[in-house]
Amino acid sequence: MANTAELLSLAGQYMLKNYKQPALVMTRGEGCYLWDTEGRRYLDLYAGIAVCALGHAHPALVKAVSEQVARLGHIANYYYNDRQIELSAELCRRSGYDRAFLCNSGTEANEAAIKLARRYHFTRGDKDRAQLVATWNSFHGRSMGSLALTGQAKYWEGFGHMLPGVSHVPYGDLEAMRRRVNDRTAAVFIEPVQGEGGVLPAPDGYLEGLRALCDERGALLVVDEIQTGIGRTGRFLATQHHGIQPDITTIAKGTAGGVPIGALLTREHVGDALPPGTHGSTFGGNPLAAAAALAVLHTLDAEGLLDHTTRMGEHLVAGLQALSKKHPHAAVGGRGRGLLAGLILADGVDPRGVLTQLRERGVLVSQAGERVVRFAPPLIVTAAELDEGLAALDAVLADPPRVSST
Ligand SMILES: Cc1ncc(COP(=O)(O)O)c(C=O)c1O
Incomplete structure (x- = not known):
């Protein structure tokens, strides 16, 4: 070396x-x-x-990854693989969702969430509901869609026009959200603890208030648990501290213990808005990453x-x-x-x-x-x-x- x-x-x-x-x-x-x-x-x-x-x-991760790569490393989504099925079922079981979409990073999970939220309203005939509301100081990724959601102007500089239809309000301010969310809002994106923004937990009642507000106005609630998910806050998902079920939750980071992965979790009627051909990923759901994630989930329990x-x-x-x-x-x-x-x-x-x-x-x-x-x-x-x-x-x-x- x-x-x-x-x-x-x-x-x-x-x-x-x-x-x-x-x-x-x-x-x-x-x-x-x-x-x-x-x-x-x-x-x-x-x-x-x-x-x-x-x-x-x-050792559990080393064993799972070594055995999996020796057996089957990648096949793409032309066919099911046993590991992606098992992982989707485990993630849904632990989070109370019906459907999982597997991808490779947090950014990709949020991109999928943007597309799903907009297409959900589109398929219901509400074509004008395409606006997204996020919060200042948030971090949702660095691709052009997730970057537009990221409420930190320093990351936008030099990259031209951001995705239209995205706006930001102060984090933790339910009244500001009330003033912003309307019948053109496709979704509200929120972190349960603003991670990159400074480790700022949501104030009491905020996430519950957002859930009620989205229900009242017909917008989807998307919770970005890319940093907080998979046990980091002491519950499998941080929203489980609050007793709410968002329409979509995105996870990544800790899910496969270091092997790249991301996932979008959602309810059946929302997930139906992405039928075959509307979204996908070459690597997403590959058996190697899925086997690593299964090992993480089992070890969370075992230890x-x-x-x-x-x-x-x-x-x-x-x-x-x-x-x-x-x-x-x-x-x-x-x-x-x-x-x-x-x-x-x-x-x-x-x-x-x-x-x-x-x-x-x-x-x-x-x-x-x-x-x-x-x-x-x-x-x-x-x-x-x-x-x-x-x-x-x-x-x-x-x-x-x-x-x-x-
Ligand atoms: C809350 C949150 N969302 C999204 C992302 C982007 O994830 P990734 O870097 O895996 O694309 C991050 C990364 O720090 C994050 O903390």
Whole structure:
């Protein structure tokens, strides 16, 4: 294998420069730890952005993927495959839906949701109902449709006209939604916890209010659980904390523990709006990704990971709140749901600097929003591992990096 310097040189020469990546190269993972080419070990408390639900190289995932690729890796959707059928049934059973569409990423799941929502009204003769309402600070993906839903103008710059018929209102403001949703609204798109926007859980009653509003006005409610789904908040879907059933739920990230996958879940009468020929995906529902997802779902049960996530999430948020009390000049609070948690930095503290210093101490996390340090560890994380991360954070917050005033 090439050494670190050679690899970095090749990266500089051949990779598109669309990511800001520090000069280190990861090569191996096990449980909640990663190793780079220099043999340095890191505690992974972001899990590939809420993806590696079972951590790295979990034996159940390794076994499922190895056996599946040896048996049948891909056939496309000209034929059923056993794994896609089993996975669709499992996802529907756990979420209370009737139909699943399998794809390869969160963005694709949301694109499918945009098409389904519009075509649902079209097939009912309501051709003018094509508008979509989302929220400011949301994140729904970066393809042209999902990007238009993403309520952060910084991501739109330079990409020309956004998809027409999309508008945004402030997150958590039910009255603003009431003023916006009307008989031209095809769907409301919402995250149960704004993830990329800063780990902001929906205020009490908000999702329930949106459900009632959509029913009243005839719009579909689409809940984007790409970050929150598959147990991350301690329930299989975050909406299950609220007792509501959206018309469409999209999932991705943690679903197959790191193998690319996305899915749209819906009710029978809504799903009927995408008959043969209207939508599809070459890779979507391939047996390899489906086998990986089945292994994740079975392991959630076998290891009791939903309850574990709730307990570990409480431990983590309590730890973040204690640190913000201890270092009020550096942090002003902690919040989250399950193992999706954030530490809110005080004004003037440099979030990228905090991430860098944590990395230098061997702990990996990510930034969300302008000033939130986001934790989305593997759902198998232990209290001892969380404490190791909190101890590193404690040391960084004692003398936090400041945004330079020049
Ligand atoms: C809530 C939400 N929706 C959609 C996406 C896009 O998913 P992907 O990057 O898999 O396309 C993300 C990714 O961060 C997300 O957090």
